[in-house]
Amino acid sequence: MSAKIIVSDVTKIYPGQGRPVVALDRVSLKVPEGEFVCIVGPSGCGKSTLLRILAGLVPCSSGTAAIAGGDRGKPLHSLVFQEYAIFPWKTVLQNVAFGLQMRGVARPEREATACEWIGRVGLSEFTDAYPRQLSGGMRQRVGIARAFANDPEVLLMDEPLGALDAQTRLILMDELLHLWEADRKTVVYVTHDIEEAILLGDRVVLMTARPGRLKAEFTVPFTRPRGIEVMGDPAFAGLSYQIWEALRDEAIAAMGPRA
Amino acid sequence: MSDPHRDRLLALGAPIFLVGLWELAIRTGVLDARFFPPPSLVILTFWRLLTDGTLAAHTAASVTRVLAGFAIGAAAGLAAGLALGTVRSLRVALEPTISALYVIPKVAILPLVMLIFGLGEASKIAIIAIATFFIVVINTTAAVVGVEPLYIEAGRAFGARRLQMFAHIILPGALPAIFTGMRLALGTALIVIIAAEFVAAKDGIGYFIWFAWNTLRPEEMFAGFIVIGALGMLSYEVVRRIGRRVMPWLEDDRPRGGRVDHG
Structure with a gap:
């Protein structure tokens, strides 16, 4: 399979006050077309920085990060942020159509596409509602639809469910799984939640505490299509514990020295 | 426990009670x-001045000056604030000067403005425009600078270019704070016009109050106060309604039973 994303030797150094901060240290990663990769790491390990470098929002200090383009006029990537990154002054329809609008897609066409995705995330009734009228989970459905509707080569997700309560999170994980399985785009998904990573991903990549390096990777054995029921599989618990064992030291390191 | 009927009764009853106490x-x-002067006399005087057209003429004179000056000052302040908020070097160059000029009481420069613009309408409109400009430019600049970076990042992530960024992200993101500035500016414009008319006009509500003082008719002064209070409430309501029309995504900020007004 061809690599859709190639990250090679990416280092990111923030100048910082006095001492420069190394956020990423020679990170290399290959993601084949159609793979769902989850990056797990302690907070502040630079996993969001890596995603922002891929999205072209932040330049890297050295190394290269590239997404292979397709032949059509598709955008390379779309980002899903946490729920509060949808625009409060735009309706659900305007939010979902935003990426298409920025690319100059004509109104009837972009609204038709947006409506289709709004339907797929179950918000048809709220097409003309403003975000303040929606719950946190509904808002994040808008954020997800906004990225999918843009039809990018690659989806980049930055802890999209991180701000939601545990139950809403489970529901959205299941929905995300089904949305993704319909067209299997290449995804890089950043999270600090191990179970979320196993449930959603084909592969889980572990990052170290700052400076962020790739520490280990795990292949998720569950077949697709899969649903929330795999969480009941003993292998799920086993893998989850295995990842936690590798992550624990990093999480403790990220907390800083004990008082 | 909040009971809307009881709240309304309290809100209406308290001022009536106070006025009754005053009369007593x-x-x-x-x-x-x-x-x-007793409230009864104030009300009778107010009614007389209202029906004989005296108050209407003075109110019209003041409102015209305020609207003309506000329109000029707000338009200039909005344009300058958007420019300052967007262009960092412009902000670095001019912000200290604007902050320094802002703190000068506008009434203090009225003599200078009259020297430049003469004794006619122009000087009154100019002083309102100046007062409005500074409040609007400072609030607009802060509004643009204060747009949540996450929205800007989301805009960039979806490929918004400079002009699209401004129209779709910066402007709507800044609008609520811009409106707060407009509302403050209009309130200040009312204060400034009254002060200006005290000393430099032959009509207007400020002049009317000053004239009542010169002729020792306190009941007429109080009638003037009622007009100013009504104008203040009206202007607040007008700006609020325009704001709701322009920003339909915001929650209604009208104070209601058991709720705090953030406006």
Whole structure:
């Protein structure tokens, strides 16, 4: 399979006050077309920085990060942020159509596409509602639809469910799984939640505490299509514990020295 | 526990009670009627001045000046604030100067403005425009700078270019704070016009109050106060309604039973 994303030797150094901060240290990663990769790491390990470098929002200090383009006029990537990154002054329809609008897609066409995705995330009734009228989970459905509707080569997700309560999170994980399985785009998904990573991903990549390096990777054995029921599989618990064992030291390191 | 009926009764009853207390204080001689005309006399005077067109003429003169000056000052302040908020070097160059000029009381420069613009309408409109400009430019600049970076990042992530970024992210993101500035500016414009008319006009509500003082008619002064209060409430309501029309995504900020007004 061809690599859709190639990250090679990416280092990111923030100048910082006095001492420069190394956020990423020679990170290399290959993601084949159609793979769902989850990056797990302690907070502040630079996993969001890596995603922002891929999205072209932040330049890297050295190394290269590239997404292979397709032949059509598709955008390379779309980002899903946490729920509060949808625009409060735009309706659900305007939010979902935003990426298409920025690319100059004509109104009837972009609204038709947006409506289709709004339907797929179950918000048809709220097409003309403003975000303040929606719950946190509904808002994040808008954020997800906004990225999918843009039809990018690659989806980049930055802890999209991180701000939601545990139950809403489970529901959205299941929905995300089904949305993704319909067209299997290449995804890089950043999270600090191990179970979320196993449930959603084909592969889980572990990052170290700052400076962020790739520490280990795990292949998720569950077949697709899969649903929330795999969480009941003993292998799920086993893998989850295995990842936690590798992550624990990093999480403790990220907390800083004990008082 | 909040009971809307009880709340309304309290909100309406309290001022009526206070006015009654005031009337009583004068009738019993606790307050001097020469300085504090009884509410009954104030109401009668207000009615007389309202029906004979006196108040209407003075109000029209003041409102015209305020609207003309506000329109000029707000338009200039908005344009300058958007420019300052967007262009960092412009902000670095001019912000200290604007902040320094802002703190000068506008009434203090009225003589200078009259020297430049003469004794006619122009000087009154100019002083309102100046007062409005500074409040609007400072609030607009802060509004643009204060747009949540996450929205800007989301805009960039979805490929918004400079002009699209401004129209779709910066402007709507800044609008609520811009409106707060407009509302403050309009309130200040009302204060400034009254002060300006005290000393430099032959009509307007400020002039009317000053004239009542010169001729020792406190009940007419109080009638003037009622007009100013009404104008203040009206302007607040007008800006609020325009704001709701322009920003339909915001929650209604009208104070209601058990809720805090953030406006």
